[in-house]
Amino acid sequence: MDFNEMVGRLVVVDKSEEKIMSSDNIEIYQAIKVFKNKIKCNRCGKVTTKERAKLPYDNYYCPKCIVLGRVSTLNNLVHVIEDNHFNKVDEILTWDGKLSKFQEVCSNELINIIGKNTEHLLWAVTGAGKTEMLFKPIAEALRKKFRVAIASPRVDVCNELYPRLDKAFKEIDKILLHGRSEEVYRYTQLVVCTTHQLLKFKEAFDVLIIDEVDAFPYVNNKELLFATKQAIKKTGTLIYLTATPSNELAKKIKRGNISISYLPMRFHQNALPTIKVEFTNNWWGFILQGKLDTKIKKYLKKWEQNGKQFLVFVPHVAMLNKVREVIKAVLASKIKGDTVHAADEYRIEKVQKMRNKEYTYLITTTILERGVTFPEIDLLVLGADNSVFSTSALVQIAGRVGRSVSRPDGDVIFICDRYTRKVKDAQKQIEFLNKKAKKLREGIS
Amino acid sequence: MNCLLCNNTIDFKLNIKWILSLEKYKRDNVCKRCREELGKCKIDNACEGCGREQKKLLLCNDCIKWKNNNKILLNNKSIYTYDNLIIKKYFERYKFMGDYYWRKIFNIEFKNFITNNYPSKDWIYIPIPVDEYTMQHRGFNQVEGLIGDLPYSRVLKMKKLKRDKKQSEKSRSERLKTQQPFEYIGDKLQGNYVIIDDVYTTGRTLYYAQELLLKNGASRVCSVTLAR
Numbered sequence: 018m019d020f021n022e023m024v025g026r027l028v029v030v031d032k033s034e035e036k037i038m039s040s041d042n043i044e045i046y047q048a049i050k051v052f053k054n055k056i057k058c059n060r061c062g063k064v065t066t067k068e069r070a071k072l073p074y075d076n077y078y079c080p081k082c083i084v085l086g087r088v089s090t091l092n093n094l095v096h097v098i099e100d101n102h103f104n105k106v107d108e109i110l111t112w113d114g115k116l117s118k119f120q121e122v123c124s125n126e127l128i129n130i131i132g133k134n135t136e137h138l139l140w141a142v143t144g145a146g147k148t149e150m151l152f153k154p155i156a157e158a159l160r161k162k163f164r165v166a167i168a169s170p171r172v173d174v175c176n177e178l179y180p181r182l183d184k185a186f187k188e189i190d191k192i193l194l195h196g197r198s199e200e201v202y203r204y205t206q207l208v209v210c211t212t213h214q215l216l217k218f219k220e221a222f223d224v225l226i227i228d229e230v231d232a233f234p235y236v237n238n239k240e241l242l243f244a245t246k247q248a249i250k251k252t253g254t255l256i257y258l259t260a261t262p263s264n265e266l267a268k269k270i271k272r273g274n275i276s277i278s279y280l281p282m283r284f285h286q287n288a289l290p291t292i293k294v295e296f297t298n299n300w301w302g303f304i305l306q307g308k309l310d311t312k313i314k315k316y317l318k319k320w321e322q323n324g325k326q327f328l329v330f331v332p333h334v335a336m337l338n339k340v341r342e343v344i345k346a347v348l349a350s351k352i353k354g355d356t357v358h359a360a361d362e363y364r365i366e367k368v369q370k371m372r373n374k375e376y377t378y379l380i381t382t383t384i385l386e387r388g389v390t391f392p393e394i395d396l397l398v399l400g401a402d403n404s405v406f407s408t409s410a411l412v413q414i415a416g417r418v419g420r421s422v423s424r425p426d427g428d429v430i431f432i433c434d435r436y437t438r439k440v441k442d443a444q445k446q447i448e449f450l451n452k453k454a455k456k457l458r459e460g461i462s
Numbered sequence: 463m464n465c466l467l468c469n470n471t472i473d474f475k476l477n478i479k480w481i482l483s484l485e486k487y488k489r490d491n492v493c494k495r496c497r498e499e500l501g502k503c504k505i506d507n508a509c510e511g512c513g514r515e516q517k518k519l520l521l522c523n524d525c526i527k528w529k530n531n532n533k534i535l536l537n538n539k540s541i542y543t544y545d546n547l548i549i550k551k552y553f554e555r556y557k558f559m560g561d562y563y564w565r566k567i568f569n570i571e572f573k574n575f576i577t578n579n580y581p582s583k584d585w586i587y588i589p590i591p592v593d594e595y596t597m598q599h600r601g602f603n604q605v606e607g608l609i610g611d612l613p614y615s616r617v618l619k620m621k622k623l624k625r626d627k628k629q630s631e632k633s634r635s636e637r638l639k640t641q642q643p644f645e646y647i648g649d650k651l652q653g654n655y656v657i658i659d660d661v662y663t664t665g666r667t668l669y670y671a672q673e674l675l676l677k678n679g680a681s682r683v684c685s686v687t688l689a690r
């Protein structure tokens with residue numbers, strides 16, 4: 018095994034295969050801790066019953082992180098201590114874009130914390146230009162010979178981030194790691210990966226940035242916390258990015274455990290579109306009868322006349338086809354659209370057709386809640402009061418509207434049978450951010 | 463509990479009939495939908511020699527070749543076809559990733575299948591062994607895992623060979639050319655024996671096992687595999 022490539026990694030090694038000794042730069046850990054009825058994995062930190070984890074001859078394995086390669090009592094975990102040996106490059110930052118005044122302020126705040134052993138949150142609204150604000154702070158870290166990782170719970174987000182970073186840091190060696198990527202691991206100064214992949218590192222990163230920290234599947238999940246703690250150096254800087262902080266993060270901010278940069282304004286400096294709630298009486302019942310509530314119809318007709326594209330969100334995949342039938346019947350036949358969901362074979366193609374304006378509308382589930390930009394759309398959330406939509410999902414969905422300079426506003430219509438806490442909170446959050454943005458604008462001009 | 467295959471929650475609907483039947487609740491570790499999907503992969507009509515799925519019940523071309531090579535056919539029986547996503551995914555997870563618990567997905571079914579075809583009062587069961595390297599790395603014999611608590615005897619052992627490729631990484635012609643991989647470690651045999659393996663691919667491995675058992679006194683040797 019080439020330990021030089023494995024620096025900063027937590028490597029699973031068979032006990033029988035190689036006799037590795039602890040040394041100055043190598044630490045050896047027990048892979049699985051065995052208790053009376055349970056076992057605990059030292060890579061992912063999760064506890065499993067012995068019944069589920071059993072192997073013959075009193076051996077045990079961890080089923081929780083098995084997709085990263087099995088860890089069992091037949092293995093040891095070997096940690097090769099990070100030594101930051103990177104090649105020097107001539108030009109670190111190869112990005113020549115410009116930040117707005119407000120973006121610049123946040124970006125500078127981030128530069129200032131690089132190298133400090135602290136946690137920081139960049140709370141920037143949807144469409145604020147978060148990635149661009151990161152470029153200079155990352156460049157600063159790379160200049161200091163720091164190892165940097167940007168991780169997100171969502172593969173889509175990683176895939177979108179990587180090419181942008183590749184352009185901004187052309188000469189820096191980097192790698193994209195997730196369950197479906199083919200790339201073989203190698204030692205690089207810059208790493209883009211899913212948060213799950215962080216479990217394969219130990220005390221590797223001087224700067225760790227977690228993008229879309231509130232995204233599924235890590236909401237309220239201890240796993241993210243464990244993976245983060247595992248992968249970052251004890252002296253490291255941890256930066257969270259989000260447009261919609263979870264309650265947990267909000268509590269942390271209140272307690273003062275985490276410093277924060279705010280950007281309540283979009284890059285085009287217009288306010289966020291506000292949510293309009295329309296109340297219906299059993300809209301789904303209407304759909305099941307092949308009919309559409311008149312309020313919903315009114316908006317569809319309006320958008321049809323304006324000739325703009327629109328999105329329709331529904332709570333469950335199983336609702337998609339029924340909703341599509343009814344909507345199709347209401348609109349003129351020349352208006353084309355489709356449904357799309359997470360397991361859809363043609364997911365990417367369909368989204369591309371929407372981008373190309375071959376489709377006027379898409380009917381979808383929460384998979385399109387974040388990370389996608391269609392410039393001039395309106396949108397409708399059917400059953401926004403359904404429990405599958407969290408407050409942050411609702412704010413993210415609303416954030417799909419008004420993302421371009423050419424049309425910085427648009428309709429955000431929530432169709433509800435009941436007025437729920439989550440819908441109320443989403444409205445409040447957007448109002449709060451808009452108030453903040455207004456203050457900021459007035460303060461500067 | 464969630465379904466091992468699709469991870470959706472398994473719901474169990476109470477009904478009067480079940481409550482009154484006083485039967486114990488048998489919890490499956492796979493959801494109904496996945497069981498149905500698995501059901502579609504079952505082999506109905508098969509070749510008498512190797513258990514391959516085919517329309518006619520006669521011998522397939524491969525079995526005719528075995529016969530011409532003076533082999534007594536194994537009369538292999540298999541439950542599932544190997545050539546489908548759900549079974550391939552299963553073996554990927556169970557055997558190659560090493561999720562030993564997944565043995566339980568087929569434990570009961572496989573055991574019943576074996577004893578229905580070859581009742582235990584007339585037959586002795588012999589699972590195909592794994593080599594020492596696999597035992598140290600995978601930590602289990604996948605065949606012994608699959609048959610659960612079915613009593614079996616260990617009379618075959620993998621020879622210590624220089625390790626080249628895994629069996630599953632070889633092409634068909636490479637597999638057919640492999641040498642006798644087993645050695646016999648038991649006493650003199652008598653009676654009927656069923657060799658049990660996870661997958662029947664070319665039959666080469668199973669015929670080598672059969673050869674050794676016949677040589678050591680077995681009167682009849684047949685085979686059963688989970689997939690074909």
